[in-house]
Amino acid sequence: MQNSINQQGCCAPFGAGRPTGQKGKDKHMTKQTSGVASAGPNRRRDGEPLGANSEIGRKLKQYYDELVSDEVPDRFAQLLSQLEQAEPEQQKD
Amino acid sequence: MAASLGFKGDLLATIPGLRAFAMSLSQNADRADDLVQETLVKAWDKQSSFQPGTNLKAWLFTILRNEFYSQMRKRGREVQDSEGLLTARLAVHPSQHGRLDLDDFRKALEQLPEDQREAIILIGASGFSYEEAAEICGCAVGTIKSRVSRARNRLQEILDISGEADYGPDAIAAQVMGSTVG
Numbered sequence: 001m002q003n004s005i006n007q008q009g010c011c012a013p014f015g016a017g018r019p020t021g022q023k024g025k026d027k028h029m030t031k032q033t034s035g036v037a038s039a040g041p042n043r044r045r046d047g048e049p050l051g052a053n054s055e056i057g058r059k060l061k062q063y064y065d066e067l068v069s070d071e072v073p074d075r076f077a078q079l080l081s082q083l084e085q086a087e088p089e090q091q092k093d
Numbered sequence: 094m095a096a097s098l099g100f101k102g103d104l105l106a107t108i109p110g111l112r113a114f115a116m117s118l119s120q121n122a123d124r125a126d127d128l129v130q131e132t133l134v135k136a137w138d139k140q141s142s143f144q145p146g147t148n149l150k151a152w153l154f155t156i157l158r159n160e161f162y163s164q165m166r167k168r169g170r171e172v173q174d175s176e177g178l179l180t181a182r183l184a185v186h187p188s189q190h191g192r193l194d195l196d197d198f199r200k201a202l203e204q205l206p207e208d209q210r211e212a213i214i215l216i217g218a219s220g221f222s223y224e225e226a227a228e229i230c231g232c233a234v235g236t237i238k239s240r241v242s243r244a245r246n247r248l249q250e251i252l253d254i255s256g257e258a259d260y261g262p263d264a265i266a267a268q269v270m271g272s273t274v275g
Contacts (some may be wrong), residue, residue: 061217063195066111070112076133080101080105
């Protein structure tokens with residue numbers, strides 16, 4: 001899983017594709033939060049923006065894992081059984 | 094018959110992931126389960142169009158995502174919130190720097206526009222590659238990368254994480270692009 005994050009050394013240069021759905025607004029973000037400079041010395045560069053070493057990455061996983069481990073209601077298995085029974089003679093290879 | 098059972102089993106196995114993705118998109122448990130149900134029915138009907146050996150999970154996520162956006166359109170809701178407005182509304186301040194409460198994180202995630210939220214979830218949590226995520230979202234790989242980095246910037250802003258926030262989006266985009274590690 002970490003791999004998918006790390007293996008982006010791919011060839012597409014940033015912005016090479018047409019940025020569909022992106023608006024000129026993006027520029028606004030350039031001014032960023034310079035007010036946070038107080039903690040400036042703290043900045044670390046871990047090179048993997050969503051990797052295990054970033055706080056955001058960790059929380060994201062934690063958030064998602066919690067959702068994934070939620071117990072699945074029976075209704076979905078029942079639904080699939082119904083769908084299966086609805087077309088029992090279907091033959092595919 | 095056997096193939097059909099296999100397909101059913103494969104579907105069952107992806108349900109937890111589908112529910113998590115549906116929940117991340119809709120932020121609502123009932124809607125999420127409706128989305129999953131709809132996805133399973135559609136997937137079943139279209140199973141002959143699925144190429145065995147290709148990525149079933151990505152295929153299902155695509156169906157679910159399409160269903161989500163088509164439901165949103167029916168509800169007449171704006172797909173994209175205007176950027177910036179929501180963020181400004183609520184700033185979450187973790188009690189300790191670098192130590193985020195999961196609840197705070199959840200709230201912050203809710204504030205992201207859908208396109209950014211889904212991108213960061215697909216890449217950072219669901220385990221898809223940028224290429225797969227682009228396929229699922231029907232957009233260019235570069236678009237996914239830019240959404241992920243904007244989502245990340247936004248989350249850092251909302252959560253008031255300093256540190257990397259000092260880098261402008263270009264620097265972060267460059268990182269996302271996979272500059273050398275270490």
